[in-house]
Amino acid sequence: MRPVDSIRPAEGWLMGDRKRPFDFTLKALCLAIGLASSGLSGAATSDSEFDSQFLRGLGQNVDLSRYAQPGTVIAGDYELDVLVNRRDMLRQTVHVMDGDGPGEQHLCFSAADVQRWGVRVDQLPDQPQAQRVLASDCIEAETLIPGASFHLDMASLRGDLSIPQAYAGTVKRGYVDPAEWDDGVNAVILGYHANAFHSKPDSGEDSTDYNVNLNVGVNLAGWRLRHNGNYHYNDTDEVSEYAAQNTYARTDVDRWRAQLTLGEYFTPGSEFESIPFTGVQLGSDDSMLPESERGYAPVIRGTANTNARVTVSQDGHVVYETSVSAGAFAIDDLYATGYAGDLEVTVSEADGSERSFTVPYASVVQMLRPGSSRFNVAVGRYRDDEMHDEPSFAQATWRRGINNRLTLYAGGLVAEDYDALLVGSAVGTPLGAVAIDATLTRAEGIPYEHSELNGQSYRLSYSKMLNATGTNFSLAAYRFSSEEYVTFADFAHLKEGDASSDSLRERNRFQLSISQSLGEFGNLNLTGLTHDYWNGRPDQTTYQLDYSKGFHWGSLSLSATRDLEEDDESNTYMLTASIPLGDGNDHPMLSATATFDDDHSSTVRTNLSGTAGDERQLSYNAYVSRADNDIDTSTSFGGDLNYRTSATQLGTTYSHGDGYEQYSASATGIAVMHSGGVVFSPDRAETMALIHADGAAGASLSNGMGNRLDRDGEALDAGLTPYRHNSIAISPRGLPVDVELKSTSQTVTPRRGAVVRVDYQTRVGHPMLVHVDNDAVPFAAEVVDGNGQHVSLVGQGRMIFLRGEYPELQLKWGEGSGQSCRLQLPAPQQSDDISTTGYQQVEASCVPL
Known part of the structure; x- marks a missing residue:
C-alpha cells in the first residue's frame, strides 16, 4: 500500500x-x-x-x-x-x-x-x-x-x-x-439494525415490538469469525427471544483461490439444492480471480401502502426484517441466510393488515472459460434447530470448462440411507446458453415408506440476450421431478417423521424472466413462476407484466399481476407516475400510485420525497392514501425522516389511519473495535477500510456519503471490493487550519471481510507566509530542511509558504558560492492574521552561507 x-x-x-x-x-x-x-x-x-x-x-x-x-x-x-x-x-x-x-x-x-x-x-x-x-x-x-x-x-x-x-x-x-491481498488488522465488529414499532389501535391494547438484527465478527490472524442473529421483544406478552442464524469462521486458501469455512454455513445452490450444515467446507471463490476470468442473492422489490414492516423468511426462518416508507421499496442487502428455497416476503402495514409474496431464489446458467474449474467440498451435519437427529453427509461438486462452447459439471452427495448423483453440461449455442442436468437419488429408512425410494430430477435452463430486438431472457428454467425423487432436505425432515415435507415435493417447476427494450417507447418486463406438487397440494402460478417509460416531465409505470391457485385467481393492476419538482439532484419528487383488483378494491396514494443538507444527509417522505372497497372508504397519512451522521443512521416513521396510529424509530450502523479504540460508521458492510490521520478531525471521505473523520482522526470506509484495488481518498474540506494532508489518496487491496488500516501522514502547525528580506534570493529557490529534504519553493516577491516549525531551513538556488543562505524565522507568536486570512504573515532574514 x-x-x-x-x-x-x-x-x-x-x-x-x-x-x-x-x-x-x-x-x-x-x-x-x-x-x-x-x-x-x-x-x-x-x-x-x-x-x-x-x-x-x-x-x-x-x-x-x-x-x-x-x-x-x-x-x-x-x-x-x-x-x-x-x-x-x-x-x-x-x-x-x-x-x-x-x-x-x-x-x-x-x-x-x-x-x-x-x-x-x-x-x-x-x-x-x-x-x-x-x-x-x-x-x-x-x-x-x-x-x-x-x-x-x-x-x-x-x-x-x-x-x-x-x-x-x-x-x-x-x-x-x-x-x-491485505489481511487487515485484528478487530471486533458489531453491525446492527434496530427497530422499535409502537401501535395504537382505537380498540384494543397498545403494543410495542423491538427488533435488532445483529452481525458480530472478530478478525484475528487472517481468520474471520462471524455470527448473525436476531433479537425480538414484545411488551404485550413480555416475551423476548434471540434467534441465532449462524456462526462460522472463514479464511482464504490462496493456492486454490478458495475459502475454507468452519461452523454453521450452507452449501452453494448452483448444482444441488443449498444445504444448511454444521461442519467444514472448502470452495472456489470467483472474486479471488481476475475480472477477465470470472457471477447470488436476489433483490426484493415491492410496494408498501403505509410505513410498513417487511419480513423476509426462508424455509420458515426469519432472515431479515426492516421498516420501509410508503411507496416502492427495494431490499438489496440480504446476508447469506444458510437456508435453501424461495424467499417469502411479508409486508405488515401500519393498520395491521398483511400481504405476502414469493421471490424466486435461483441463478442463471454459468459457463466457464476453457481450462478453468470450480469446486466445492462440504462435510458436516444437516442443520435445523427443530430437528432431534440431523443426518451427517458429505457433498462434492466440480465444474470444468472444456472449450468455448462446452462446460461439464458433476456432483455427488453421500449420507446414511441417502445418495445423490448429478451430471450435466452447459452448452453455448448461437441461440443462447443452455444447461441440462440429471440428478438421481436413493433414499431409504423413511418411517412411513415401506420400500426404497429411487427418483430422478431433470433440469433445463436457458439464457439469451437478443441484441437485434433488445430482448433479454435473463432466466428460463424448467425442472421435472419423479414421484420418488427427494432432496436431501426433504429426506432429513421425512426421516425425522415430518410428514408435511412429503406434501412439499415438487413435480414440475417453471420460471421465466424476460425484459424487452422498446427504445424511446420504454421498457417491458415479464416474470413468472408456476409449480405443481405430488400428493395433491394445489398448483400455484404467479406472473407479472411491467411497463415503464421516462418523459421530459417525469416517468410512468404500469403493472399487472395474476395469482392462480387451482380454480382461484386474483388480478391486481397498478399505475404510478413520478414528477420531479425542480432541477438538480436535490429536487423533491412527487409520485402518485393507483392500485385496483378484482374485488373492486382500489387504493390511491400520493407521496412527496426528497433530501436536504449539504451532503444530502437528511431524507424525508410524506404520503396520503385513500382506500375504497364495496363496504367502506378509509384514509391514512404519514411520513418518515432519516438522518445520516458519520456514526449512525437514524430514522423515524409515523402513520395515522381510520382506527389506528403507529410510529417507529430505527438505528443502523456498525462499530469496529481495534487496538487504537472504537470507530463508528452508518454503513454496514463486510469489507472495510479503517482510516487514520492525526489531527484531521472533520475532514470528509471522498466517497460521496458525507462520512467525516472523528475527533481521533478516524473513520470507516465501508463496502470495499475484496481482492481488488480500492481507492481510499480524503477531502481536505473541513480540515482544521493548522493541519495539512501530505497525500489525499491511497490504494488498498483487502481480503474478504478484512478491516484494512489506511494511515495518512499529516503536517500539523500554523500556516505561515514568510517574506524574505534578502534581495539575492531569486524566484523558484528551493527551501530545504536540515536533512536536505525539500520543504517548499520561493515564490514571487520572495514569499514562502510554510507550515509548522523547523529547527533549520536553508534556501538554495544553485551549487556555487553565494547561492544559498540560512533562513532565520522569528519566534512563533499569537497573531490576528490567522483568524482573518487563515495564515500568519512574518518577515524573515536569510544569512548567506
Whole structure:
C-alpha cells in the first residue's frame, strides 16, 4: 500500500475551505516548470539549456538546471493510465525515484504490475538477472525486458509501454497479485439494525415490538469469525427471544483461490439444492480471480401502502426484517441466510393488515472459460434447530470448462440411507446458453415408506440476450421431478417423521424472466413462476407484466399481476407516475400510485420525497392514501425522516389511519473495535477500510456519503471490493487550519471481510507566509530542511509558504558560492492574521552561507 499523489502537484498548499495564499506565485511557478519541463513530450534533448532570463519579469534569474533533462519529474508516486503495446489500457502506479547522477531518474513498477502486463517471464534470455530484478523494490521495464521501453507523459498522466512481441503475452485485466491481498488488522465488529414499532389501535391494547438484527465478527490472524442473529421483544406478552442464524469462521486458501469455512454455513445452490450444515467446507471463490476470468442473492422489490414492516423468511426462518416508507421499496442487502428455497416476503402495514409474496431464489446458467474449474467440498451435519437427529453427509461438486462452447459439471452427495448423483453440461449455442442436468437419488429408512425410494430430477435452463430486438431472457428454467425423487432436505425432515415435507415435493417447476427494450417507447418486463406438487397440494402460478417509460416531465409505470391457485385467481393492476419538482439532484419528487383488483378494491396514494443538507444527509417522505372497497372508504397519512451522521443512521416513521396510529424509530450502523479504540460508521458492510490521520478531525471521505473523520482522526470506509484495488481518498474540506494532508489518496487491496488500516501522514502547525528580506534570493529557490529534504519553493516577491516549525531551513538556488543562505524565522507568536486570512504573515532574514 502506497500513497498516491493523484494529480495534485501543489498538495501541500491545501488549506481546507480558506482562500489559498500565494495563488499567483503558484501559477507563475507552474508556468516556469511547465516551460522548463516541456521535454517530457520529447521536444527537448539531453543537452537542452533553458534561458532563465525569459522569466526576468517574475524576479531575478532562476536556476532551471534541474529541469534541463527531458522527462524529469518530482520524485513520488503517480497514478497513470498505462497503454501496453498501443492496445491494452491499465490503471497502475509508477514510483519515481531520483538516481545518483544529475538528472538521473528511475521509473519503478512492482512485480504485480509486471504480471498484469502479461510478460512471458520464462522467455526472457537471462533468467538469473530477470529473477533478481523481479525480487527488487524497483522494476524498470527497460532493465527487465530486452528491447522494452516506457515513456511517461506527465501532461496527460499516461505511460506508453512497448514490449517486444517475443516477450509479450496476454494482458491480465483486473489481475491483482495475491501478495497484495491485505489481511487487515485484528478487530471486533458489531453491525446492527434496530427497530422499535409502537401501535395504537382505537380498540384494543397498545403494543410495542423491538427488533435488532445483529452481525458480530472478530478478525484475528487472517481468520474471520462471524455470527448473525436476531433479537425480538414484545411488551404485550413480555416475551423476548434471540434467534441465532449462524456462526462460522472463514479464511482464504490462496493456492486454490478458495475459502475454507468452519461452523454453521450452507452449501452453494448452483448444482444441488443449498444445504444448511454444521461442519467444514472448502470452495472456489470467483472474486479471488481476475475480472477477465470470472457471477447470488436476489433483490426484493415491492410496494408498501403505509410505513410498513417487511419480513423476509426462508424455509420458515426469519432472515431479515426492516421498516420501509410508503411507496416502492427495494431490499438489496440480504446476508447469506444458510437456508435453501424461495424467499417469502411479508409486508405488515401500519393498520395491521398483511400481504405476502414469493421471490424466486435461483441463478442463471454459468459457463466457464476453457481450462478453468470450480469446486466445492462440504462435510458436516444437516442443520435445523427443530430437528432431534440431523443426518451427517458429505457433498462434492466440480465444474470444468472444456472449450468455448462446452462446460461439464458433476456432483455427488453421500449420507446414511441417502445418495445423490448429478451430471450435466452447459452448452453455448448461437441461440443462447443452455444447461441440462440429471440428478438421481436413493433414499431409504423413511418411517412411513415401506420400500426404497429411487427418483430422478431433470433440469433445463436457458439464457439469451437478443441484441437485434433488445430482448433479454435473463432466466428460463424448467425442472421435472419423479414421484420418488427427494432432496436431501426433504429426506432429513421425512426421516425425522415430518410428514408435511412429503406434501412439499415438487413435480414440475417453471420460471421465466424476460425484459424487452422498446427504445424511446420504454421498457417491458415479464416474470413468472408456476409449480405443481405430488400428493395433491394445489398448483400455484404467479406472473407479472411491467411497463415503464421516462418523459421530459417525469416517468410512468404500469403493472399487472395474476395469482392462480387451482380454480382461484386474483388480478391486481397498478399505475404510478413520478414528477420531479425542480432541477438538480436535490429536487423533491412527487409520485402518485393507483392500485385496483378484482374485488373492486382500489387504493390511491400520493407521496412527496426528497433530501436536504449539504451532503444530502437528511431524507424525508410524506404520503396520503385513500382506500375504497364495496363496504367502506378509509384514509391514512404519514411520513418518515432519516438522518445520516458519520456514526449512525437514524430514522423515524409515523402513520395515522381510520382506527389506528403507529410510529417507529430505527438505528443502523456498525462499530469496529481495534487496538487504537472504537470507530463508528452508518454503513454496514463486510469489507472495510479503517482510516487514520492525526489531527484531521472533520475532514470528509471522498466517497460521496458525507462520512467525516472523528475527533481521533478516524473513520470507516465501508463496502470495499475484496481482492481488488480500492481507492481510499480524503477531502481536505473541513480540515482544521493548522493541519495539512501530505497525500489525499491511497490504494488498498483487502481480503474478504478484512478491516484494512489506511494511515495518512499529516503536517500539523500554523500556516505561515514568510517574506524574505534578502534581495539575492531569486524566484523558484528551493527551501530545504536540515536533512536536505525539500520543504517548499520561493515564490514571487520572495514569499514562502510554510507550515509548522523547523529547527533549520536553508534556501538554495544553485551549487556555487553565494547561492544559498540560512533562513532565520522569528519566534512563533499569537497573531490576528490567522483568524482573518487563515495564515500568519512574518518577515524573515536569510544569512548567506
